[in-house]
Amino acid sequence: MPADGGIGASTRRREDVRFLTGQGNYTDDINIHNQAHVFFLRSDMAHGKINGIDTAAAEKMPGVIRIFTSKDFEGVGGIPCGWQVTDRFGEPMQEPKHPVLAEGFVRHVGEPIAAVVAETLQQARDAAEAIELDIEELPPVVDMAAALEEGAPKVHEDLKSNLCFDWGFVEENREAVDEAIRNAPHVTTLELRNQRLVANPMEPRVAIGVYDRAGDEHTLYTTSQNPHVIRLLMGAFVLGIPEHKLRVVSPDVGGGFGTKIFHYQEEAFCTFAAKAVNRPVKWRSSRSEAFMSDAQGRDHVTKIELALDEEGKFLAIRTNTLANMGAYLSTFAPSVPTWLHGTLMAGNYTTPLIYVNVKAVFTNTVPVDAYRGAGRPEATFQLERVIDKAARELGIDPIEIRRRNFITEFPYETPVALTYDTGNYHATMDKLEELADLKGFEARAAESKKRGKLRGLGVNCYIEACGIAPSNLVGQLGARAGLYESATVRVNATGSITVMTGSHSHGQGHETAFPQVIADMIGIDPEQVEIVHGDTAKGPMGMGTYGSRSLAVGGSAMVRAAEKVINKARKIAAHLMEASEADIELKDGQFTVKGTDKSVAWGDVTLAAYVPHNYPLEDLEPGLEETAFYDPSNFTYPAGAYACEVEVDPETGKVDVCSFHAVDDFGNIVNPMIVDGQVHGGLGQGIGQALLENCVYDDDGQLLSASYMDYAMPRADDLPFYTVDHSCQTPCTHNPLGVKGCGEAGAIGSPPTIVNAVVDALQRAGHDVTHIDMPLTPARVWAAMQG
Amino acid sequence: MYEVIITRPRSLAEAIEALGDDNATPLAGGQTLIPTMKQRLAAPEVLVSLAGIEELSGVTIGDGEITIGAATTHADVAREVAGACPALAALAGGIGDPAVRNRGTIGGSLANNDPAADYPAAVLACDATIITNDREIRSDEFFDGMFGTALFEGEIITGVRFPIPERAAYAKFDQPASRFALTGVFVAAGGGVVRVAVTGAGEDGVFRWDAAEQALAKDFSPSAIEGLSPDPSGMIGDLHGTPEYRAHLVGVMTKRAVEAALG
Numbered sequence A: 001m002p003a004d005g006g007i008g009a010s011t012r013r014r015e016d017v018r019f020l021t022g023q024g025n026y027t028d029d030i031n032i033h034n035q036a037h038v039f040f041l042r043s044d045m046a047h048g049k050i051n052g053i054d055t056a057a058a059e060k061m062p063g064v065i066r067i068f069t070s071k072d073f074e075g076v077g078g079i080p081c082g083w084q085v086t087d088r089f090g091e092p093m094q095e096p097k098h099p100v101l102a103e104g105f106v107r108h109v110g111e112p113i114a115a116v117v118a119e120t121l122q123q124a125r126d127a128a129e130a131i132e133l134d135i136e137e138l139p140p141v142v143d144m145a146a147a148l149e150e151g152a153p154k155v156h157e158d159l160k161s162n163l164c165f166d167w168g169f170v171e172e173n174r175e176a177v178d179e180a181i182r183n184a185p186h187v188t189t190l191e192l193r194n195q196r197l198v199a200n201p202m203e204p205r206v207a208i209g210v211y212d213r214a215g216d217e218h219t220l221y222t223t224s225q226n227p228h229v230i231r232l233l234m235g236a237f238v239l240g241i242p243e244h245k246l247r248v249v250s251p252d253v254g255g256g257f258g259t260k261i262f263h264y265q266e267e268a269f270c271t272f273a274a275k276a277v278n279r280p281v282k283w284r285s286s287r288s289e290a291f292m293s294d295a296q297g298r299d300h301v302t303k304i305e306l307a308l309d310e311e312g313k314f315l316a317i318r319t320n321t322l323a324n325m326g327a328y329l330s331t332f333a334p335s336v337p338t339w340l341h342g343t344l345m346a347g348n349y350t351t352p353l354i355y356v357n358v359k360a361v362f363t364n365t366v367p368v369d370a371y372r373g374a375g376r377p378e379a380t381f382q383l384e385r386v387i388d389k390a391a392r393e394l395g396i397d398p399i400e401i402r403r404r405n406f407i408t409e410f411p412y413e414t415p416v417a418l419t420y421d422t423g424n425y426h427a428t429m430d431k432l433e434e435l436a437d438l439k440g441f442e443a444r445a446a447e448s449k450k451r452g453k454l455r456g457l458g459v460n461c462y463i464e465a466c467g468i469a470p471s472n473l474v475g476q477l478g479a480r481a482g483l484y485e486s487a488t489v490r491v492n493a494t495g496s497i498t499v500m501t502g503s504h505s506h507g508q509g510h511e512t513a514f515p516q517v518i519a520d521m522i523g524i525d526p527e528q529v530e531i532v533h534g535d536t537a538k539g540p541m542g543m544g545t546y547g548s549r550s551l552a553v554g555g556s557a558m559v560r561a562a563e564k565v566i567n568k569a570r571k572i573a574a575h576l577m578e579a580s581e582a583d584i585e586l587k588d589g590q591f592t593v594k595g596t597d598k599s600v601a602w603g604d605v606t607l608a609a610y611v612p613h614n615y616p617l618e619d620l621e622p623g624l625e626e627t628a629f630y631d632p633s634n635f636t637y638p639a640g641a642y643a644c645e646v647e648v649d650p651e652t653g654k655v656d657v658c659s660f661h662a663v664d665d666f667g668n669i670v671n672p673m674i675v676d677g678q679v680h681g682g683l684g685q686g687i688g689q690a691l692l693e694n695c696v697y698d699d700d701g702q703l704l705s706a707s708y709m710d711y712a713m714p715r716a717d718d719l720p721f722y723t724v725d726h727s728c729q730t731p732c733t734h735n736p737l738g739v740k741g742c743g744e745a746g747a748i749g750s751p752p753t754i755v756n757a758v759v760d761a762l763q764r765a766g767h768d769v770t771h772i773d774m775p776l777t778p779a780r781v782w783a784a785m786q787g
Numbered sequence B: 001m002y003e004v005i006i007t008r009p010r011s012l013a014e015a016i017e018a019l020g021d022d023n024a025t026p027l028a029g030g031q032t033l034i035p036t037m038k039q040r041l042a043a044p045e046v047l048v049s050l051a052g053i054e055e056l057s058g059v060t061i062g063d064g065e066i067t068i069g070a071a072t073t074h075a076d077v078a079r080e081v082a083g084a085c086p087a088l089a090a091l092a093g094g095i096g097d098p099a100v101r102n103r104g105t106i107g108g109s110l111a112n113n114d115p116a117a118d119y120p121a122a123v124l125a126c127d128a129t130i131i132t133n134d135r136e137i138r139s140d141e142f143f144d145g146m147f148g149t150a151l152f153e154g155e156i157i158t159g160v161r162f163p164i165p166e167r168a169a170y171a172k173f174d175q176p177a178s179r180f181a182l183t184g185v186f187v188a189a190g191g192g193v194v195r196v197a198v199t200g201a202g203e204d205g206v207f208r209w210d211a212a213e214q215a216l217a218k219d220f221s222p223s224a225i226e227g228l229s230p231d232p233s234g235m236i237g238d239l240h241g242t243p244e245y246r247a248h249l250v251g252v253m254t255k256r257a258v259e260a261a262l263g
């Protein structure tokens, strides 16, 4: 580990000091003088026609400032969808309006119907109870298959059906794939559900709208992963406020996991209402509201078929998925089951023919969108599960069957549109076999058996695509946004540096890791570098944090800007030392002239830039500040191999995870400790999905798992100690840092590992169990053992 | 939460008087009542706090009996009865998390009679007596269906008297989300009598499992109930388990409790 705190150092996270001592500045810590509070009256019905909303009595309640309904939003746009998918027949997806407040109909439990702005939250809530709603209950659709049936009740009366789109990928491969599967010596089929999840960041969402009459300026404080995107979406599409009159600030954010990417009604409402009542308006979600208003994750029902030859070589894959959109299209919802899912179906393998069909379906449930991994966990789960099943059917060792199919030559063009730039899947698997002591498994299984427990081993691989790009390509695929990142590197006169980045940090540790990169480039102490993010007034247009893109894309932008800074500083140094620019070298914060003992310190050069007395003013502007926008030429492709061992209690069905080994190839690593932490967090969420978490609606569209009483989050004692390794490194070939991204890997790779291990344990004990749907609760595992 | 007035009586007599008001509700640890009020599902106008009343709090260990004041917290019970009745101590120490155990009380838990709560199983299996401000109620008469008890309006629990069983153990299988009992079984044996009380599983709340009691009275060993489980009809079915699963768990947890009771 480098002693200078540069790239490769496990520097402790500087931001943790404020987080751990209660000094963080979260949106809810912000209170604006004279602010009013809003309470949203939300639908308790999954589907209904609004015949009337009588606010007369409520308006007379103490403290009420104003009550809003959809009438107040006539002429205001709907919440936009940021990605348009084109279906198999070349038609655009069905895209219903997503109003700020329910318009004419309610379509899911939790949809806001009216908003009461009052002096206190308590008063707003009291008044909301006095609003009289006349809503005629309509039959809801909750199940996706039922929603697609002829004559099913429609979620949106004005749409043709509940089918949002029917997507085929690659459509041209369809017949060839059908043919290959028809003729294959062996076909393994698996039907499964990737259950719906609630993201549950520790900090619930908060929004504060502020309006300054004098300047006609709006400010929105919000718990967002990408304030610039919110400014664009809300300003341009919903409220019609130009960017220069709209500032969006996302200060410390207590976790996002995807659900804070999206633009939400409450943000638009608070911004709009602040002007309407000429007071700051604050909303803070309760945990109960979060369960029914934060976009939820996953919720795919899939049938996958894998065709193989006798040797276990993969010949073709066909997969059909129903993807739940919920009642409205959340910001990036259509991209998740399509471009973030279908393109990953090759996994780490050389399968030559792949066809993916996805039908996206509207139901009377909370909208679904990206959640840690977004589409990639769904792809990995079905692929790695079907491979496991095939290995068992063919009697081939699960590791061996994977090795027989590994991609070994790079760059590799998959049949589903991606080009993997680098990787070494055998190396990660070798490392895994060594770390996980797979040879010792039988002995451990025997020891478990003595204690009456069934031990199982699960192994699988994953690949993911991070840093989604390039913009011109994703534009063709339907993205309504660019996917570059920006950075401004501002060198101060005395040599310290402020970096304005579009990458938002909400737990990822950018404030520590990004300075390590700059420090390394210049050779200064990382403490001399400060990261500024989360405020549209402070930095250039940025695209935010999601899809493990921050270091790969945001970090690259920062490197590009720093390179510009260094180039200019080199010119200044050349001038100061009366040398040729070509001979100037920068090392350890000193500029030197090659072959001489002349040197000038970084701080002297930066001072000269701002006090340009001895300065080449004819050739060079004073100052030292540069901006770069970086648009990647490809995705990055982290990959890895995971193994875990579980013990199943045959009497109760309870699964204990005994060990978990994660070997990841993230390319180059800036801060190994932060990477470990990201993997740990991802594994925790992945194991949570595999064993515990489940968002369930009943047939009436009522949310049954609406609190922590019924929605099981993973706790520390549900999780084992992890072994995490990232020593196998094939650096990304197309970004300046050679980094790949590590934020989602754990959540992508781990759910199949757990399920593979439980199925293994049951099969070893003689149970004819080939699959159990997640979460593998004790009750489900026990039921599976009963046959 | 709606606006509410809190009174803090210093004595039982003051508390009883304050509870004479029809709109008054006792507040013990608040671990059930406060969340319900926050969700506006309960709206008492006056809360009478039992927390500061000395005579309601504390554990007395006497000749073959343990008496626990109604306002004694789970954490205090876990600590104080560890020697006299380890099974009860373990039960109390396994309720919720430290915050819940240091606020929540035995009286609150019994008055609430949540079908998945732990204490009702101990009270019923040990044949404890519920002491109120004007009478004593045997455990078999106290519990009355989900969230129902024999308490009258305005009547409060002041304490609980447990005969110390010769052998006892509590086996709890956690509901994965709440970690209340998905199924919990308390087995208590003494004087030739075995009582088996089951919480978390029954649609009518805590119940005694007669078949197991009879089998164990003849032979207090795990093998006596091997393969035995109650009829699934009448068991709870929800997100976390079917009636069949719960019925099965009753058998497993009873067996484990017997094993533990035998040490």
Ligand SMILES: Cc1cc2nc3c(=O)[nH]c(=O)nc-3n(C[C@H](O)[C@H](O)[C@H](O)COP(=O)(O)OP(=O)(O)OC[C@H]3O[C@@H](n4cnc5c(N)ncnc54)[C@H](O)[C@@H]3O)c2cc1C
Binding pocket: B025, B026, B027, B028, B029, B030, B031, B032, B033, B034, B050, B070, B071, B094, B095, B096, B097, B100, B103, B104, B105, B106, B107, B108, B109, B111, B112, B114, B116, B117, B118, B119, B151, B155, B156, B157, B158, B178, B179, B180, B181
């Ligand atoms: C996160 C969490 C986890 C929990 N886990 C468990 C668990 O695993 N197992 C378990 O058993 N419980 C669990 N509980 C419930 C907990 O044990 C509560 O403390 C208990 O159910 C109620 O006790 P209380 O003292 O908090 O009562 P309160 O909430 O104050 O009162 C509950 C009810 O009883 C009434 N009441 C209170 N005291 C008396 C009295 N002396 N006489 C008459 N009426 C009275 C009140 O008016 C109210 O209606 C959990 C609670 C939480 C919040």
